[in-house]
Amino acid sequence: MVLEYHRLGEPEGEFHRSAKNFRGDLERLYEAGFRPITVRQMVSGDIDLPRGTSPVVFTIDDSSLGQFYLLDDGTIDPNSMAGIWEAFQREHPGWEGGATWCVLPAADYPSNFFGERPRREVAKEVREERIQRKVDYLIQNGHEICNHTLYHARLDKAKDDLWVQEWIGRGEDSVRVYLPEDYDIATFALPLGMWPKNRELAKRGVYKGREYSYDAVLEVTGGPSESPFSVEFDPFSIPRVIVAPGALTRKLDRYRTHPSTRYVSDGLPGTVAIPATDAHRFAQDRWPDRARKVTGDSPSEGL
Numbered sequence: 001m002v003l004e005y006h007r008l009g010e011p012e013g014e015f016h017r018s019a020k021n022f023r024g025d026l027e028r029l030y031e032a033g034f035r036p037i038t039v040r041q042m043v044s045g046d047i048d049l050p051r052g053t054s055p056v057v058f059t060i061d062d063s064s065l066g067q068f069y070l071l072d073d074g075t076i077d078p079n080s081m082a083g084i085w086e087a088f089q090r091e092h093p094g095w096e097g098g099a100t101w102c103v104l105p106a107a108d109y110p111s112n113f114f115g116e117r118p119r120r121e122v123a124k125e126v127r128e129e130r131i132q133r134k135v136d137y138l139i140q141n142g143h144e145i146c147n148h149t150l151y152h153a154r155l156d157k158a159k160d161d162l163w164v165q166e167w168i169g170r171g172e173d174s175v176r177v178y179l180p181e182d183y184d185i186a187t188f189a190l191p192l193g194m195w196p197k198n199r200e201l202a203k204r205g206v207y208k209g210r211e212y213s214y215d216a217v218l219e220v221t222g223g224p225s226e227s228p229f230s231v232e233f234d235p236f237s238i239p240r241v242i243v244a245p246g247a248l249t250r251k252l253d254r255y256r257t258h259p260s261t262r263y264v265s266d267g268l269p270g271t272v273a274i275p276a277t278d279a280h281r282f283a284q285d286r287w288p289d290r291a292r293k294v295t296g297d298s299p300s301e302g303l
Contacts, residue, residue, distance in 0.1 A: 002057040004240040008066030036097035038144035051267030058099035065115025098143030102189040105174035135178040146187040155196040164196040169207020186215040193220025
């Protein structure tokens with residue numbers, strides 16, 4: 001299951017989640033046996049979780065103010081998403097992974113790198129230092145940085161292929177200046193879920209002589225994802241669940257009533273355990289070196 005969050009705040013709606021309910025989402029998922037992994041870990045099959053637990057992917061779009069805010073003393077605002085996550089992680093053993101943050105380096109305030117004030121209002125060196133601290137924190141604490149274009153560009157409106165590659169490439173370049181030199185940006189999130197006319201350019205392209213290439217492309221909606229080990233999984237069209245009011249409850253209820261649709265770890269990261277009824281769904285061509293164990297148990301390929 002790949003969850004999608006946007007702004008933190010009230011009133012709640014499709015793209016707003018209150019701080020109270022964001023905390024509640026973490027608690028409910030933890031109690032239900034879910035543990036976080038990133039999109040990068042999902043598509044690479046790096047799902048190293050205790051036996052009996054299930055992966056959940058948090059994607060946090062648009063880098064708005066309430067997602068990650070630094071107080072005047074330099075500490076993380078405990079009521080921001082990053083602060084809530086950090087506190088929850090301290091208090092809940094096993095909640096060790098991170099989220100995937102899809103950032104907009106040059107969107108209008110408050111969605112420009114987590115609400116950093118524009119340069120005309122804040123000294124450039126202060127702004128740059130704050131952005132660097134945030135990016136460093138995310139990378140050092142197991143989170144993933146995802147490209148979402150420079151300012152939420154409508155790729156379907158691009159005049160030609162060169163425009164598409166510029167919008168994606170500029171977004172990547174503007175994030176990369178804050179990342180370690182060897183950091184690989186593996187994930188791209190489609191703004192508004194809109195594909196360019198040439199879909200291949202959302203996966204790979206060239207801007208100013210530099211190639212960009214992704215292992216995963218995120219849709220904006222679509223429901224629970226397939227397991228990355230399933231023949232039905234497409235890493236370049238990963239559906240997501242927007243956490244609007246009631247959405248998470250409906251998905252958890254579905255897993256309770258249809259437990260065979262839920263991915264459950266066998267505790268062996270190098271092995272894929274598959275019920276006999278789903279053995280034909282294993283993507284052998286994509287995972288030729290991954291050990292496979294066919295079981296009679298209920299957990300299956302639904303993620």
